[in-house]
Amino acid sequence: MKQNLELLMEMLAALPDPVFILSESGRYVALIGGHDARYYHDGSHLVNFSLHDVLPKELADWFLEQIRQTIEENRLRTVEYALGAHDVKGLELAEGPEQDIWFEGRIQPLSNPVDGERAVVWVARNITERHNMQLQLKNLAELDELTGAYNRRKLMEALEEKFAEFKRYHHPTSLMIFDLDHFKQVNDRFGHIAGDKVLTAMVKLCKKQLRQQDLLCRYGGEEFAVLLPNTDLEEATQLAERLRKTIGQYDYHKELGQAYSITVSAGVSALCSKDKIESLIKRADDGLYQAKASGRNCVIAKSDN
Numbered sequence: 001m002k003q004n005l006e007l008l009m010e011m012l013a014a015l016p017d018p019v020f021i022l023s024e025s026g027r028y029v030a031l032i033g034g035h036d037a038r039y040y041h042d043g044s045h046l047v048n049f050s051l052h053d054v055l056p057k058e059l060a061d062w063f064l065e066q067i068r069q070t071i072e073e074n075r076l077r078t079v080e081y082a083l084g085a086h087d088v089k090g091l092e093l094a095e096g097p098e099q100d101i102w103f104e105g106r107i108q109p110l111s112n113p114v115d116g117e118r119a120v121v122w123v124a125r126n127i128t129e130r131h132n133m134q135l136q137l138k139n140l141a142e143l144d145e146l147t148g149a150y151n152r153r154k155l156m157e158a159l160e161e162k163f164a165e166f167k168r169y170h171h172p173t174s175l176m177i178f179d180l181d182h183f184k185q186v187n188d189r190f191g192h193i194a195g196d197k198v199l200t201a202m203v204k205l206c207k208k209q210l211r212q213q214d215l216l217c218r219y220g221g222e223e224f225a226v227l228l229p230n231t232d233l234e235e236a237t238q239l240a241e242r243l244r245k246t247i248g249q250y251d252y253h254k255e256l257g258q259a260y261s262i263t264v265s266a267g268v269s270a271l272c273s274k275d276k277i278e279s280l281i282k283r284a285d286d287g288l289y290q291a292k293a294s295g296r297n298c299v300i301a302k303s304d305n
């Protein structure tokens with residue numbers, strides 16, 4: 001009997017991933033396993049502290065909510081979350097992983113109370129590698145490799161999404177399409193690699209001007225599009241003008257080895273009730289075409305009539 005118990009204890013201690021017993025009020029009742037310092041920090045000091053003693057309030061509240069839901073639903077639940085060593089008070093920072101860790105938490109309610117309280121068992125597994133890989137795949141699928149702007153596929157996806165939202169809620173939504181003027185001359189004069197640097201610098205410049213919600217995409221070659229949620233045609237035109245001026249005033253000395261400025265031409269359109277995605281794009285494209293035809297370095301807004 002004693003031998004069996006010893007074996008059980010040894011087996012539990014050897015568990016590669018940390019297993020926490022957490023009470024409904026957020027107390028760390030016990031911690032078993034998880035001693036591999038390549039993947040985990042030593043959390044043994046946490047026992048008998050409460051979540052709010054060691055975690056920032058927002059995180060502690062989130063953990064408590066997960067415990068509460070698991071007990072209420074009385075079933076296994078799986079959650080994913082990030083935790084940095086600096087988030088947890090009292091950890092030995094010199095030991096364990098340096099970067100933020102992504103965890104998968106598998107939370108199971110216990111059938112009997114612990115010290116008079118309902119409790120869960122929370123198995124935490126380091127999934128940082130998998131998470132980073134997923135992020136990398138997502139970036140590969142969504143981003144233009146050269147400039148870091150979103151790619152055309154992402155633009156079409158976002159347009160579908162915003163179009164559906166527009167039909168439901170009628171939030172104003174606009175599209176700007178712009179193209180660098182006489183860009184062939186840049187390539188011819190400075191070479192294709194220098195041209196690449198100009199495109200990359202220009203995207204950086206635009207990102208600084210745009211809001212978090214705006215989606216800057218490489219539409220093709222030296223043509224870009226910006227999807228502007230919650231923006232009507234007038235506001236979109238103002239924003240396009242601001243971008244045009246900012247890009248035109250930038251000196252590509254660093255990229256081209258001499259003072260050089262490049263202008264852009266742009267077309268702008270806004271979703272209207274009888275629109276399809278294609279007609280929204282076509283109006284912005286028509287605006288761009290007109291801007292080129294009327295001497296470049298300007299913005300033409302195309303309304304739906």
Ligand SMILES: Nc1nc2c(ncn2[C@@H]2O[C@H](COP(=O)(O)OP(=O)(O)OP(=O)(O)O)[C@@H](O)[C@H]2O)c(=O)[nH]1
Nearest residue numbers: 179180181182183184185187192193195196221222
């Ligand atoms: N360096 C570089 N150049 C590119 C890339 N994609 C497209 N281009 C170049 O962009 C240029 C586009 O030329 P055109 O379509 O004649 O247009 P433009 O010279 O900009 O003239 P307008 O648009 O009429 O003002 C071509 O020289 C393409 O090779 C790229 O990824 N890198």
